[in-house]
């Protein structure tokens with residue numbers, strides 16, 4: 001399925017995204033952010049309202065990830081949504097906050113809980129541009145999240161199907177369904193472009 005000839009274009013468009021995006025990520029949901037990679041290909045022949053919603057919200061998470069890159073943070077973004085409405089958006093802020101736990105998912109969960117006035121995020125879906133690590137998959141469990149959607153797999157720290165499968169571990173008192181691969185190539189390209197730029201500066 002992977003077409004390596006697309007890689008160069010993806011890295012270029014991701015680099016352009018890093019450089020050009022100047023967007024407010026908190027607040028209203030942009031109806032349709034400018035596509036940075038045309039044409040959009042639905043993954044795994046998926047269609048329907050839920051797939052469209054997932055794509056729209058993952059684009060918002062990707063915008064947040066691009067903003068992280070502009071700020072010198074590893075570009076990972078996350079969105080918490082309920083009934084298709086965004087409750088919280090966050091990006092990785094480890095460098096800015098000098099906090100090893102300031103992953104995008106964790107920050108988004110905290111903001112969503114504040115927004116709802118409850119630690120319990122039942123009915124919410126978390127969108128992340130990278131597979132949640134053990135800490136974040138654990139936080140999703142603690143928040144009683146209803147669903148997880150992520151873009152790219154993380155072979156080095158992924159705890160949502162790759163190295164561990166915390167969302168589906170039946171020994172835990174709460175499990176949650178997850179879906180991966182939504183805007184996977186775009187997310188991976190953004191990460192690749194970030195690390196290439198950083199290497200270039202060194």
Ligand SMILES: [Zn+2]
Pocket residue numbers: 103105132133134135136137
């Ligand atoms: Zn994490």
